[in-house]
Amino acid sequence: xxxxxxxxxxxxxxxxxxxxxxxxxxxxxxxxxxxxxxxxxxxxxxxxxxxxxxxxxxxxxxxxxxxxxxxxxxxxxxxxxxxxxxxxxxxxxxxxxxxxxxxxxxxxxxxxxxxxxxxxxxxxxxxxxxxxxxxxxxxxxxxxxxxxxxxxxxxxxxxxxxxxxxxxxxxxxxxxxxxxxxxxxxxxxxxxxxxxxxxxxxxxxxxxxxxxxxxxxxxxxxxxxxxxxxxxxxxxxxxxxxxxxxxxxxxxxxxxxxxxxxxxxxxxxxxxxxxxxxxxxxxxxxxxxxxxxxxxxxxxxxxxxxxxxxxxxxxxxxxxxxxxxxxxxxxxxxxxxxxxxxxxxxxxxxxxxxxxxxxxxxxxxxxxxxxxxxxxxxxxxxxxxx
Numbered sequence: 366x367x368x369x370x371x372x373x374x375x376x377x378x379x380x381x382x383x384x385x386x387x388x389x390x391x392x393x394x395x396x397x398x399x400x401x402x403x404x405x406x407x408x409x410x411x412x413x414x415x416x417x418x419x420x421x422x423x424x425x426x427x428x429x430x431x432x433x434x435x436x437x438x439x440x441x442x443x444x445x446x447x448x449x450x451x452x453x454x455x456x457x458x459x460x461x462x463x464x465x466x467x468x469x470x471x472x473x474x475x476x477x478x479x480x481x482x483x484x485x486x487x488x489x490x491x492x493x494x495x496x497x498x499x500x501x502x503x504x505x506x507x508x509x510x511x512x513x514x515x516x517x518x519x520x521x522x523x524x525x526x527x528x529x530x531x532x533x534x535x536x537x538x539x540x541x542x543x544x545x546x547x548x549x550x551x552x553x554x555x556x557x558x559x560x561x562x563x564x565x566x567x568x569x570x571x572x573x574x575x576x577x578x579x580x581x582x583x584x585x586x587x588x589x590x591x592x593x594x595x596x597x598x599x600x601x602x603x604x605x606x607x608x609x610x611x612x613x614x615x616x617x618x619x620x621x622x623x624x625x626x627x628x629x630x631x632x633x634x635x636x637x638x639x640x641x642x643x644x645x646x647x648x649x650x651x652x653x654x655x656x657x658x659x660x661x662x663x664x665x666x667x668x669x670x671x672x673x674x675x676x677x678x679x680x681x682x683x684x685x686x687x688x689x690x691x692x693x694x695x696x697x698x699x700x701x702x703x704x705x706x707x708x709x710x711x712x713x714x715x716x717x718x719x720x721x722x723x724x725x726x727x728x729x730x731x732x733x734x735x736x737x738x739x740x741x742x743x744x745x746x747x748x749x750x751x
Contacts, residue, residue: 369433374399375448376432379467380577381423384589388414389466390449399450399466403429435578443565444549444578445470455480461596461622465575468593469549472571479571484516484665485542487594487619489612490526490604490629491637496706496745498605498637501629501653502529503748505602508656510537512665517542517569519598521590521611522557526604531564540569544594546586549574553582573597591615600625600663602653606640613640616650626650627659676702676735676750683733693718693726694735701736701744709742 378399382389392402392413403426405413410421436446447454448467453476458464470476486509490498509516510533518534520527522543534541543564545553549572552558565572575593576586591614595601601619603626606612616626628650631638644650653659660666674682676698684691693716700715701707707715713723727744730736734749 370400371398371450372446372448373429373433373436374403375450375467376436376446377428378402379448379465379575380432381420381428382466383575386466387463390464393450399448443471443473445472445476447476453477453480455597457485457599458593458596461592463592464596465593467575469574469577470571471549471565473566474569474571479569484514484599484663485519485597486516487519487598487601487615488526488530488604489520489594489601489615491606491610491612492523492525493637494525494529494605495637496743497631498526498629499529500705500745502526502604503533505653505656505659506530506533507537507748508660509665510534510539512660514665515539516665519544519594521594522561522572524554526612528557532560535564535567535570542570542597543572544590544597545572545574546576546590547574547582548576548578548580550578551582587611588614592618595619595622595624598624600627603628603641603644603650605629605631605637607636608639608643610640616644620649625663627653629653679750680735690726694730697726697730698735698750702746705745706743709738709744712744
């Protein structure tokens with residue numbers, strides 16, 4: 366049976382020591398439970414934390430009462446709280462020295478089923494993702510989903526890399542965990558509200574945060590939440606990042622937790638690849654150059670050795686092997702594969718056909734999943750020929 370006093374005490378400590386969880390975890394370990402912390406006298410607190418500790422006037426029984434009221438309010442919602450000493454707190458995160466005292470988890474899945482033994486992989490990167498990064502983000506998540514272990518994908522629900530990682534995971538039917546920098550009831554950015562609701566209503570998926578209800582999306586909160594992304598994951602994959610950024614922090618934290626780190630190499634003069642290239646050069650990350658090699662490195666290969674069909678073979682199977690349209694389609698896909706982000710106008714020029722002809726050609730290729738065309742008319746490889 367659940368110990369409600371312990372849960373409320375953990376919730377209270379999470380609020381009090383949110384920015385300094387190591388102190389709270391040390392107190393819990395020393396005293397044997399969170400509830401015992403609130404049985405300390407002021408003199409005991411002075412002895413343990415020093416006579417001038419800022420926490421002296423916060424460790425009071427009324428803090429537990431307020432936390433209990435919060436838990437009762439959460440009881441009527443799809444938001445759950447789990448604390449560091451409870452059985453449904455994720456074991457991977459508990460291994461980290463700066464793990465949060467508690468987590469708010471928004472999900473329709475029982476908490477004990479969220480943290481299964483199957484691997485968890487963080488996929489992170491810049492919000493300003495390039496067509497190259499988007500292609501590799503989606504390709505990597507699809508490859509992980511096709512592997513034998515089908516891991517859960519962890520990311521930060523932000524724009525760019527995070528969104529594509531979460532969305533592709535849901536499309537491929539693997540669990541995904543969105544770690545937020547706000548309270549559990551708030552979604553940031555707002556434009557992801559509908560997607561976030563779809564996410565946490567999907568079996569095995571959840572939104573996670575250590576920030577209590579009412580917490581605003583401040584910059585410092587995004588930096589601190591990165592430790593949870595890294596801590597929940599067996600390995601971290603950095604898709605694209607500038608030399609400074611949240612993805613870089615997550616990768617470094619993962620490395621400090623003795624977890625595997627991978628990074629997608631890029632052009633040396635592309636600022637969105639400078640962070641990845643630096644991690645590879647510094648021996649912090651292994652280069653991500655092949656999804657099959659990644660699966661093998663992670664021990665997730667399926668064991669199947671089926672030969673992958675070439676672009677030409679797949680396009681010919683779809684449109685016939687001896688038509689002008691097929692030849693143009695093969696040429697177009699080849700250009701798009703080697704010149705990621707090429708526009709329709711540039712494609713028409715290189716194929717020496719009219720713009721209307723290339724628009725018709727790419728329209729068919731996009732409909733059949735061979736390519737993708739964004740709002741700026743930039744082309745990238747589609748999911749059917751990753």
